[in-house]
Ligand SMILES: [Zn+2]
C-alpha cells in the first residue's frame with residue numbers, strides 16, 4: 556500500500572503497536588519499548604525450530620525459517636493478525652524473515668512465493684488470509700512473484716488446534732490439495748508462507764503436494780514457532 560493510503564487509513568483507523576496496543580505514529584509499525592523488547596530467535600534452517608526438532612523426522616520441505624517465538628507479546632500480535640488486524644506485527648517481523656531467507660540462500664532468482672491456503676469459511680471477516688499477507692510482504696522485499704493458485708484447502712477439514720500430532724498429520728493429508736495451477740511450480744523453488752509452525756504437519760503436507768506437482772525445492776517461511784506439547788500437539792494454534 557502506498558504511504559499516502561497508509562496516512563489516510565491512519566486518520567480513519569489510528570495506528571497501534573501490534574505488541575502492546577498503544578498508539579504510535581502513522582509511519583511506524585511498533586513502539587520503541589516493544590521494539591527493544593521483542594526477542595528474535597535463531598532457528599534450525601532445516602526444521603524451523605530454535606530447539607531443533609529434526610529428530611521427529613518426516614518433514615517434506617527442504618528448509619524452514621522462523622524468526623520469533625510464539626509466546627507473550629508475539630503470541631498476542633499473531634492472534635490479532637489472524638483476526639484481520641495487527642498487520643503491523645507482520646510488517647515488523649517480515650524484514651527479518653526476508654533477511655534470513657537470503658542468508659540461507661532460500662530465496663533465489665526464479666523462485667515463487669505461495670501461502671498455506673485457507674478455506675473461504677475460515678478466512679478473516681476482512682476477506683484476507685494472513686499467510687497470503689505475509690507472502691505479499693515477502694514478495695515485495697525479495698522481489699519475487701507470488702502465486703496463490705497452487706494449493707487449495709477443503710472446507711470440511713477440522714481445526715488443527717484440537718488435534719494430537721498424529722491426528723494433525725492425518726488431517727493435513729485430507730485438508731490440502733493441488734489446484735490446477737500447481738503445475739506452475741514445476742522445476743521451481745517454492746517459498747511457502749505461514750504465520751506459525753508447530754509440528755510442521757501442515758507445511759510438510761503442502762510441501763509434499765507441491766513436490767508431487769514437480770516443485771524442485773520447497774522452503775518454508777514462517778513468522779513464529781511454537782513448541783510441541785507433551786502429546787506433540789499444542790493447545791491453541793493451527794499446526
Ligand atoms: Zn508496543
Ligand SMILES: [Zn+2]
Nearest residue numbers: 599602607609
Ligand atoms: Zn532442526
